Amino acid sequence: MLDFPGRTACIVWLAACNMRCGYCHNPQIVLGKGTISTDAVLAFLQRRRGLLHGVVLSGGEATAWPGLIDFTARVKAWGFAIKLDTNGLRPDVVEHLLGRGLVDYIALDYKAPQHRFVAVTGTTAYRRFSRTLDLLCAQNAVPFEARTTIHDALMDEADIITIASDLHRRGYRGDYALQPAITGRDRPTLGALPPQMKEWDLARLQARSPVKLQIRQP
Numbered sequence: 259m260l261d262f263p264g265r266t267a268c269i270v271w272l273a274a275c276n277m278r279c280g281y282c283h284n285p286q287i288v289l290g291k292g293t294i295s296t297d298a299v300l301a302f303l304q305r306r307r308g309l310l311h312g313v314v315l316s317g318g319e320a321t322a323w324p325g326l327i328d329f330t331a332r333v334k335a336w337g338f339a340i341k342l343d344t345n346g347l348r349p350d351v352v353e354h355l356l357g358r359g360l361v362d363y364i365a366l367d368y369k370a371p372q373h374r375f376v377a378v379t380g381t382t383a384y385r386r387f388s389r390t391l392d393l394l395c396a397q398n399a400v401p402f403e404a405r406t407t408i409h410d411a412l413m414d415e416a417d418i419i420t421i422a423s424d425l426h427r428r429g430y431r432g433d434y435a436l437q438p439a440i441t442g443r444d445r446p447t448l449g450a451l452p453p454q455m456k457e458w459d460l461a462r463l464q465a466r467s468p469v470k471l472q473i474r475q476p
């Protein structure tokens with residue numbers, strides 16, 4: 259009821275990821291090989307045609323799965339709306355999905371500004387992310403949202419304003435969602451981050467941001 263705006267949906271978490279974010283609370287998905295076969299997921303969805311409205315493709319990183327486009331085409335043909343959650347490292351896959359009308363909503367994680375991208379994501383692929391962001395800002399066929407998971411050991415307020423300003427410069431006019439990371443002894447994460455100490459001050463950030471901010475509790 260929460261993950262796909264306006265639709266009841268199931269979430270399919272695709273195993274594996276092309277990033278290594280320290281705050282990631284899905285290490286079993288990122289490092290694992292998956293627990294359910296594609297056929298089992300398809301059978302699940304086939305039984306729910308007309309009952310569920312949408313399917314959220316998440317992960318891990320959904321676009322890193324080679325079977326994504328065929329899977330999405332099949333599920334879309336059954337009448338499901340598709341939401342893609344992506345970290346933006348596969349602009350080619352996003353472009354293909356958009357070009358074939360296989361996706362109805364995209365949530366793009368803007369992980370960090372360029373100077374912090376390696377520290378936050380463990381990858382040097384900011385340019386690929388940047389291509390996806392430009393692609394999404396340039397199209398208006400599909401609604402998309404930009405969002406960032408924030409942890410005070412990795413980013414500060416100036417970094418968030420850098421992202422917000424970059425979004426605005428590229429033409430993004432939607433809300434920009436900030437999700438404080440949850441770390442702690444009872445929440446296994448990919449990296450050994452300390453617990454988040456900061457109370458993020460939305461009003462102070464909003465006063466400096468050219469796009470509208472939302473704090474989302476995870």
Ligand code: SF4
Pocket residue numbers: 275276277278279281282283284288317318319345448
């Ligand atoms: S938080 Fe980072 S490592 Fe975890 S699934 Fe998302 S992109 Fe991958």
